[in-house]
Amino acid sequence: MTQVTSLAxxxxxxxxxxxLSAVVLALYTLxxxxxxxxxxxxxxxxxxxxxxxxxxxxxxxxxxxxxxxxGWVGLWTVGTDYIRPHYFGARAVVLRMAYQVGCALLxxxxxxxxxxxxxxxxG
Amino acid sequence: MQxxxxxxxxxxxxxxxxxxxxxxxxxxxxxxxLDLLERLKEQDPSLSYRRSCREGVCGSDGINMNxxxxxxxxxxxxxxxxxxxxxxxxxxxxxxxxxxxxDMSQFFxxxxxxxxxxxNDQPPPAQERLQSPEERAELDGLYECILxxxxxxxxxxxxxxxxxxxxxxxxxxxxxxxxxxRDTASAERLRDLExxxxxxxxxxxMNCVNVCPKGLNxxxxxxxxxxxxxxxxx
Numbered sequence: 001m002t003q004v005t006s007l008a009x010x011x012x013x014x015x016x017x018x019x020l021s022a023v024v025l026a027l028y029t030l031x032x033x034x035x036x037x038x039x040x041x042x043x044x045x046x047x048x049x050x051x052x053x054x055x056x057x058x059x060x061x062x063x064x065x066x067x068x069x070x071g072w073v074g075l076w077t078v079g080t081d082y083i084r085p086h087y088f089g090a091r092a093v094v095l096r097m098a099y100q101v102g103c104a105l106l107x108x109x110x111x112x113x114x115x116x117x118x119x120x121x122x123g
Numbered sequence: 124m125q126x127x128x129x130x131x132x133x134x135x136x137x138x139x140x141x142x143x144x145x146x147x148x149x150x151x152x153x154x155x156x157l158d159l160l161e162r163l164k165e166q167d168p169s170l171s172y173r174r175s176c177r178e179g180v181c182g183s184d185g186i187n188m189n190x191x192x193x194x195x196x197x198x199x200x201x202x203x204x205x206x207x208x209x210x211x212x213x214x215x216x217x218x219x220x221x222x223x224x225x226d227m228s229q230f231f232x233x234x235x236x237x238x239x240x241x242x243n244d245q246p247p248p249a250q251e252r253l254q255s256p257e258e259r260a261e262l263d264g265l266y267e268c269i270l271x272x273x274x275x276x277x278x279x280x281x282x283x284x285x286x287x288x289x290x291x292x293x294x295x296x297x298x299x300x301x302x303x304x305r306d307t308a309s310a311e312r313l314r315d316l317e318x319x320x321x322x323x324x325x326x327x328x329m330n331c332v333n334v335c336p337k338g339l340n341x342x343x344x345x346x347x348x349x350x351x352x353x354x355x356x357x
Contacts (some may be wrong), residue, residue: 009325011316012356016348077324081283 018073021066028063052121064114068107075103124148124204128170129212139219141210148200156195156203156211157190160223167255172223179336182271186223187212192273192334201221214276216285229285230272230292235296236315237289242308258304265299267337268292274331274341280324287320291331291341294322298344299356301351313348313355322348 035050035058052058083096124146131139145162148154157177164170172195175181179197186195188203190212203209217225243252275281289297297316300306318351322345322354331341 011317011319012352014319015323016353016356025330081280081324084283 009084014073017069021070024062024066025070028059028066031059048121057121060118061115064118068111071107072103075107076100079103080082094115125208126159127208128221128222129184129210130170130222132169132221141212154200156186156193156198156200156209157184159209160195160211170223172243173220180269182269185214185271185273185276185336187215187276194271194273194276194336196214197336213239214272216276216282217272225272225274225276225344226254230270230275230290233275233285233293234270234296236321237293237300238308238312238315239293239300241300241303241306242311243305244307252305254304261302261304263298264339265295265302268295268299268339269337272338273334273336274339277330277334278325279328279330280326284320284324286323289316289321289346291325294325294348295339295341295344297322298348301348309351310355313352316348317352317356322352 039046051060079096079099083092083099085092088095126144126146127141128144129139130136130142146159146166148163149340155177157174160170160172160174164172167284172186173183174196175183177184179194179198182194184195185192188198189205189208191203192214193203200209203286211223213219213223213225217227217229220226227316270274270292272292275292278288280288281290297312301309306312325342325345327342329342332339335341
């Protein structure tokens with residue numbers, strides 16, 4: 001049984017994507033935490049330098065994409081759990097589609113805005 | 124003792140209701156919840172519930188006692204009653220036929236999906252398919268399931284998707300045959316479970332482990348199925 005709106009249309013692939021993206025996000029959080037803990041009293045120039053480096057820019061974009069993938073699998077799961085005919089009757093399909101379109105749109109804007117933000121930083 | 128019992132007769136009642144009944148418990152004698160139900164039925168013969176072996180083997184009398192699923196025949200009243208009160212409800216999530224009797228079709232449909240029988244495409248040997256003691260030991264903790272439905276009906280993922288999520292009881296049986304050295308259909312069994320719902324809807328809540336009257340651990344079996352799927356898929 002596959003669902004056209006699941007990320008990879010496979011439970012196993014979605015499961016792996018969610019775990020891998022969680023690892024990326026954990027590493028990114030650790031990276032940021034260690035940077036902020038080691039460097040005290042940071043100013044704007046230092047922050048731009050840190051986030052504008054090629055490696056940090058790539059890592060940040062990867063983190064944005066991981067958040068979107070992780071978020072989609074989770075939000076899709078929540079939608080298919082709760083927005084069902086059992087609770088909403090015949091309106092469930094329309095409501096779930098609206099919910100999924102809304103989630104997809106939000107995540108798309110987030111990815112577009114995130115990539116644009118890191119792309120615009122001076123290298 | 125005050126016992127609040129879920130009553131619903133679709134031929135008569137518009138909606139289910141909890142009906143209070145009181146009963147005197149004998150001094151110095153431990154009753155099981157099934158004994159209590161028998162006494163309540165003497166008061167009101169229209170009270171309906173399932174029962175058979177009354178010793179925790181047949182799995183017929185799974186009900187919800189003060190919010191916890193279990194077998195009425197092996198659950199002492201003192202273990203589930205709180206401050207002299209006990210609420211008895213049908214297993215949650217399944218359609219109610221009458222009072223404490225539920226329609227278990229969805230549960231057994233999911234059980235059937237995992238093909239809970241040995242599949243072996245090799246020519247049968249003259250006598251029997253043998254296993255080593257170690258191979259046999261792999262099945263311990265898996266084959267003892269009595270299909271009472273307590274685990275699956277305690278699982279929120281099964282409540283939400285009873286038509287798609289196999290549920291803990293079915294998945295325990297799925298792993299029972301995946302772990303069987305005599306079974307040759309592992310690849311097909313795993314392929315059938317790879318979709319986003321059958322196995323992966325398990326969120327590790329572990330209500331199934333908490334309520335299993337046989338002390339089994341479906342969550343561990345589900346974890347092992349996931350491990351097999353990952354190894355097969357990578």
